[in-house]
Amino acid sequence: MKLPLPLPLTRVLLSGFLSVTMAALMASPAAGLDLEAGQLVRSGGAVIDVPGYSVPAMADMTGDGLEDLIVGQGDGSNLGKVRIYTNVGAAGAPAFGGFFFAQSAGSDLALTGSGCLGVAPRGFDWDADGLTDLIVGTADGRVLFYENTGTPGAPAFAAASPVRAGPAGGQTDIDVASRALPALRDWDGDGDTDLIVGAYDAYIRVYLNNGMTPSGPQLLGELRATSGGGDLIVPGQRAAPDFVDLDGDGVADLLAGNTNGQLLLYVNIGTATDPAFAGYTYVTSEGVAIDLPGSARSRPFVTDWNADGIPDLLVGADDGQVHLYQGVPEPMTGMFLLVGAALLRRRKRNRKEPSITPRFRWGAIVRTQGEILP
Numbered sequence: 001m002k003l004p005l006p007l008p009l010t011r012v013l014l015s016g017f018l019s020v021t022m023a024a025l026m027a028s029p030a031a032g033l034d035l036e037a038g039q040l041v042r043s044g045g046a047v048i049d050v051p052g053y054s055v056p057a058m059a060d061m062t063g064d065g066l067e068d069l070i071v072g073q074g075d076g077s078n079l080g081k082v083r084i085y086t087n088v089g090a091a092g093a094p095a096f097g098g099f100f101f102a103q104s105a106g107s108d109l110a111l112t113g114s115g116c117l118g119v120a121p122r123g124f125d126w127d128a129d130g131l132t133d134l135i136v137g138t139a140d141g142r143v144l145f146y147e148n149t150g151t152p153g154a155p156a157f158a159a160a161s162p163v164r165a166g167p168a169g170g171q172t173d174i175d176v177a178s179r180a181l182p183a184l185r186d187w188d189g190d191g192d193t194d195l196i197v198g199a200y201d202a203y204i205r206v207y208l209n210n211g212m213t214p215s216g217p218q219l220l221g222e223l224r225a226t227s228g229g230g231d232l233i234v235p236g237q238r239a240a241p242d243f244v245d246l247d248g249d250g251v252a253d254l255l256a257g258n259t260n261g262q263l264l265l266y267v268n269i270g271t272a273t274d275p276a277f278a279g280y281t282y283v284t285s286e287g288v289a290i291d292l293p294g295s296a297r298s299r300p301f302v303t304d305w306n307a308d309g310i311p312d313l314l315v316g317a318d319d320g321q322v323h324l325y326q327g328v329p330e331p332m333t334g335m336f337l338l339v340g341a342a343l344l345r346r347r348k349r350n351r352k353e354p355s356i357t358p359r360f361r362w363g364a365i366v367r368t369q370g371e372i373l374p
Contacts, residue, residue, distance in 0.1 A: 032281035033246055033265050035313065035325035038290070041069065043085050043096035047321060051078040052118050054316035055181075058303045059123025061132050062086055063152025067303070069096055069314075071322060072136070074118015080111040082121045082134065084155070092307030102134060104146055105159040114139035116238070116297045116318065117179050124184045124193065126216045131155070135163065135195075137180030142173065143197060145216060163195065165207040165219035174219075176205060181299060185243040185252065189272035195219055198239030198256065204232055225254065227266065227277040236260040243275075244302040246311055251275070255283070261296025261317060262289065283313075285325055292317050 040047045041056075048054075052075030058067040066087040074080035082102035089095030102109040102121075111119055120137035127133065131148035134157060138144060143163040150156030162173040174180075176199035187194040187206050195207040195217075207219040225232040225241075232254075240257035247253060247267060254266040254277060263283035270276030282289040292298055292315070299316040306312065310327035317323065 041322040056314040072119040074113035080118025141177040181240040202237040240299040257298030261292030
């Protein structure tokens with residue numbers, strides 16, 4: 001004969017379970033980042049496949065409130081160009097019906113590629129005029145600014161200007177020598193956007209935003225990301241960074257692609273204003289480390305593809321395609337719901353008092369919170 005759990009013990013078990021589960025949820029990112037199975041992004045029903053190496057990003061280029069897909073293309077045999085795939089879907093359900101090439105000074109934005117890179121574009125309102133500009137990394141190590149001189153619904157870009165950094169009055173053109181891969185994120189947690197640049201040499205350079213000028217941010221001189229007290233060097237070279245909170249602890253983490261087609265997660269063990277890193281884990285998909293075939297040159301971009309609040313990854317590679325890996329809720333969330341609900345049902349059955357509504361409502365609130373904890 002099974003004896004019902006005494007109500008005080010039930011409360012203890014539930015309370016203890018909540019505490020242990022929350023602790024596990026907080027601790028789980030240390031094991032790494034695991035994503036759903038990869039899929040290929042399509043446009044008009046066909047898999048996107050650009051000449052040369054693909055470098056994807058998302059930004060609202062057409063002023064309709066939906067993020068469009070930007071894809072850099074090219075290599076040593078193909079000019080570097082920027083494709084803009086207009087999002088004709090909805091928030092949380094992007095869909096693309098075709099593309100147009102970004103125009104600069106009246107013709108296709110085109111740069112000479114080299115080896116494994118044509119161009120690495122990012123969409124961002126660099127000069128704070130309400131229009132999304134392009135910041136483009138080049139194969140020869142430069143970072144260029146293309147001002148959007150068009151309209152919200154019809155972007156058009158001026159000729160390129162070099163992005164500069166350094167002390168006031170002593171700024172120089174940014175040049176990382178080879179394979180510049182830019183990211184535009186807030187590195188030091190001060191609320192403005194800084195410039196992070198990966199390069200062939202495996203270093204990740206950071207240029208902090210020191211305030212706006214009429215032509216864009218005033219960037220300070222070069223810093224380098226560090227890990228374990230020394231320069232952070234991405235294994236395999238050709239560092240391709242992004243910097244977003246990937247483990248849900250409120251501080252941004254560093255993600256890097258490399259020559260080998262892998263994705264490396266450097267968890268931020270510092271603070272939002274002073275990032276610090278100590279080693280990396282490989283990003284996995286369904287428990288297996290992502291390792292695109294050959295020397296794929298993985299170029300990641302973090303987005304929220306399906307608007308569920310969980311980071312997803314777009315990854316460019318040598319196959320010219322755009323790989324999508326969607327994030328999944330922490331596995332402990334499902335267990336939390338099942339076990340928590342079972343304990344609450346047992347508690348309800350065993351309770352003798354005639355008035356159980358207030359306690360049941362409290363349990364319902366716990367269950368609802370569990371559903372949004374991923």
